Amino acid sequence: MKYIFCLFFSLIILSANAFTDPNTLLEELKTEIAKKNIYDSSKEARIRKLKAYQSNLSQTNYDARFDTWDKLYTEYKSYQFDSAYVYVDKMISLSKVTGNKPKEYYSYVRMAFILLSSGMFNETFDYLRKVNVKALSNTDKVDYYFFLGRCNYDLANYSNDKYFSPDYIKAGNKYIDSAVSFCGNDHIMHTYLLGLKDYQEKNYGEGRLRFKKLLEKDMPISMHLRAMVSCSLGAICLEDNERQEGLNLMMRAAIADIKSSTRETVALYTLAELLYKQGNIKDAYSFIQLAKADADFYGARQRKIQIASILPLIAAAELNNTEHQKNRFLVFLLIITALALLVVFFLLMIINQLKKLKVKEAIIEGKNVQLNHINAKLIEDAKIKEEYIGQFFKAISGYIVKLENLKISIDAKLSMKKYDAIHTFVNNIDIKKERESLYYSFDHIFLKIFPNFITVFNSLFAEKDQIWPDEDEVLNTDLRIFALIRMGITDNETIAKILEYSVNTIYVYKMRIKAKSLHPDQFEQRIMDIKAFDYE
Incomplete structure (x- = not known):
């Protein structure tokens, strides 16, 4: 009944993960990558603090120096191989100088981990062979056998053939069983080790349940272990052909690696390979470059070889x-x-x-x-x-x-x-009066047609030179000459006959008046521009 409940609960969690939007996870991963320096800066700050502390320790304070180097090693072990090696080597040297065998064996186990992480399998076995297991605590025994198991698993993966890989896996499983036997109350490590063994034995159902249990929200696991569990569960999903769920878990593992400043990592490399196969070349290239930078920074030889095998393909595709x-x-x-x-x-x-x-x-x-x-x-x-x-x-x-x-x-x-x-009777005919009557009629008709003639005409002169008719006149001779011109009668001879003047007199009148105008050159044209009645 308990098994059925666990299976049901795991299916619920799996369904929830299946509905996780991969694009959302991908964006979250890119966001965390952008914050990578922040996480690394936090780690570097802890390292500086430890270094400052150990520099003030007395040379005879062996225990404090050993513990501080151990803490520095812990900070470096998944971050930078060379630095981790320096401090674990100091731990080994100090243990030998002080003759403390348990600490010497403890240091060998610590050395084995970074050698294994760097891909130096022979060296890993060499250091682990130096260890007297009986002198280790149960916790250190778990690490000892776990490292032996993992070393065999990694060799099986590296060989990847039907001749040697099965033997490596069989040996690895025996070491994992030994590690499990020393877990005691450490249920987290106990579950993780069994899940790892299930994966190697292709018992994916059991392995899936164990890893999912570790990823429950209330499970107090470190960010580094969360990355390892997510990566292992992702590998199971990929083996079961659940590619999208496997991809999601690899992204979660990569996010956890970044948050824990882990440079020795599998998730980014695997994720890049998966994205490459899906056709997402841009992100695959970005992640494989980051994985390469991490491997170079840490000094992981095996990881460099793995990355080198696929980097040219992704680079060519990019x-x-x-x-x-x-x-x-x-x-x-x-x-x-x-x-x-x-x-x-x-x-x-x-x-x-x-x-x-x-x-x-x-x-x-x-x-x-x-x-x-x-x-x-x-x-x-x-x-x-x-x-x-x-x-x-x-x-x-x-x-x-x-x-x-x-x-x-x-x-x-x-x-x-x-x-x-x-x-x-003939003498009584007044020709002058008749002519004046004719002029009077002409003047009235002209002003009826051009009512503004006199005003506009005088606007062309300075005030002292303006020509205005007397009170008993409608038009005077000067105005009448230019009235005839405005009517279109421009010939001096015709004007002279109408007004009974000589041609020369008319010419003199015109020139004299024109000379006084404000615009002599345009005078006659301006006379012609005087508007008649409003005919629009």
Whole structure:
């Protein structure tokens, strides 16, 4: 019943993990990678503090020096091989000097771990053979047998054949059994070791349950062990062809490695390989480069060999991917350039058409102005003709009546031979008065057509030179000359006949008045620009 409950609980956890968004985990991993220096800085700070402490210790305080070196070794053991080696070597030397065999054997076990992590299998066995197991504590015995088991497992993985690997695994399992027998109340290590053995024996169901139990939230395991368990569980999922769950667990393992500043790691390398196979070349290349940097920093020979076997493949794929992206970008750039040139071409065409259109619009506008001017002139001429023709028809009709009456009167007087009366009658005709009447009519009609003529005309002169008609005048002679010019009568001889002056007199009048104008060169044009009545 207990087994069924555990299986049910594990399935629930597995289902929850299955629904974890891999993209979210991938982004979380990238975020933690960006914070890698922060975690490493924290470790370096602890190391500096320990170094400062040990530098102040007395040379005769052997126990304190040994314990401090052991703590420094612990900080370095999964972080940097060379530094860890320095301090464990000091521990060995001090143990020999003081003749403390238990500490010497303890130090050999510690040395074996970093040698194993660095991939030096023969050296690992050499140091472990020096150990008198009976002199170790139970906790150290667990480590001793665990390292022997792991060393055999790593050799099996390194050999990876059907001839030697099974023997290495069999030997490794025996050592793991020995390690388990000394775990006592350390249930965490007990569970982890059995899970590791289950994995090597391909007993994936049992191994899965054990590893999942260790990953429960209330399980007090270190971040480094969490990384190891996640990586082992991920390997089981991959063996069971649960690739996405395996990928997720490898990402969780990599995150835990980064948080614990572990440089001797399998997770990033495995993750890079998985992403490469999935076609995520960009992230695979990024992670394999980071895994290589970690292996170089730590000094893990075996890991360097593993990374070197796949790095060229991922790098080549990344190069191809980069070239592909570059080619796509070039094609895109060419398309954009072609479109830009096409747009520029059409833009130039449109600008050219707009210029032509503007020229045509300017021509049309000019024609419209001319037409408006012509229309205005025609309307003006029509009004002038209407006013003056009507008036002159009226005047001529009056003169015809007068001539008719004159003829009748003269005929009557001739028939009666009253010649003196005819002479008197003719003398009574006042030509001057008739001419003044004609001027009066002309002036009134002109001002009716050009009501602002006098005002606009005088605006062309300084105040002292302005010409205004007297109170009993409508227009005076000066104004009448330019009124005739505004009417379109510009010939001096014609003006002279109308006003009964000599041609020379008219010319002198015009020149004298023009000379006083504010704008002599434009004077006559400005006279012609004086507007008639509002005909719009």
